[in-house]
Amino acid sequence: MRKLLLLFLTIFLIPSLLFSATQLKKTVKSADGDYTSLSACMNANEQDLVSNDKYFDVEIDGVWASEDTTACIVDNYTTDTTRHINIYTTATARHDGKWKATAYTMKNGSALHINGVKHVSVTGIQIDLNETVAGVGIKISDPDGGHNAVDILIDKCIIKNGDLTSWTPPSKGFQSGLFTSGCVRNTLIYSVGMGMSDYNNLGSNAYPAWLFYNCVIRDIPVSGFSNTYGILYNGTGYTIVNCAVFDVGTAGNDFGGASLTIFRCASDDGDGTSAVTPADWDAVFTDQDNGDFSLESTDTDLTGAGFNLSLTFTDDIIGATRTSPWDIGAYKAEGGGDITQAYFIRKKKGIFFVK
Secondary structure, eight states: OHHHHHHHIIIIIHHHHHSSOEEEEEEEOSSSSSBSSHHHHHHHTOOBTTTTTEEEEEEEOSOOSSOBOSOEEEOSOBOOSSSOEEEEEOTTTSOSSSOOTTSOEEESTEEEEEESOOSEEEESOEEEOTTOTTOEEEEEEOTTSSSOEEEEEEESOEEEOOOOTTOSSOOEEEEEOTTEEEEEESOEEESSSEEEEESOOOGGGSOSOEEEESOEEEEEOOTTOTTOOSEEEOSSOEEEESOEEEEESSTTOSEEESSEEEESOEESSOOSBTOBOOSOGGGTEEEGGGTEEEEOTTOOSSTTOSOOOTTTOOBOTTSOBOOSSOOSSSSOTTOOOOTTSOTTOOOSSSOSSOO
16 A cells, blocks of 8 residues: 555655646735836736746736826637646735725826736736726736637726716726626625626637626716716626625616626626615725725625625635625725735636636
8 A cells, every 4th residue: 555655756746746737936026026017027928838838927016196098918828737827916006905005007098908818817906997988907818719718807907987977978987799708706895887897708619607796886977978988798798796886877787788696796686596685885894986896894885785706706806815704896894904915916827716
């Protein structure tokens, strides 16, 4: 029996330790890093990570006195679940759950576009759409239709824009394309023309679904446009759980489109199963007008009203561990948590979210 065990270790375990994927790591900093913009970093390192047997960690670090104004397109990479791309901010470069002037910020009307690359995570960035007509904060697309932009994770991000009352078509915080899939969680989107939407309305041809967990979408100010929504989908479906979507300029358009699965979400319209409709949003959030969507200690609407998603993830927008019963929104009730811990570092194997 001992000989068999030693043989197993020799054949299976030892080679896996010796020949596991190696880390390719680059830093993006305003000074003294490998690159000063995310775009420059991603362009300079395009490669077949699978053939090169590497996983790519892009660490955004340091205090940022000014924004990164260059649009970034992530393409021309080959990845798999082990040889993936992980873009993240450190605690120094990250917001603290609300907009932060010294945090890393992409300021561009087409800030981040993941184009035909799978197994990509993006954690902890701020995006300012810079009052761009028809701009998109984060766009996911698959130009070849080969399901090459799947297993995408957007986590702990903040996306906002300026005054959109005279613009059409509206800008979008997040936009997913045909044949893409992934998860957006613990993310704030506000003051944009549309919170989240698809952009290829081809019904059952869209594959597979996107998941939206514990996000807040607020202040979609463009009134009078029929295509203004908090979340819109016309493909095979978005699954939306524990999200708060409200203050949408077009009445009745908190959610729109076909094949939406909405569960335990808070909105003005009361959409979905086990819906929550707060009478006073100011009593729910600490300071929503200034982008603070932490829950008031006296809130009784969103606190404890969520669905337990701990098989998928366990933290909130600032890294605090969620406890049962779960809350609706990006924050765990009473907040807290230490964002200096490396909770944003993805494991080297596996997938970004539980399907």
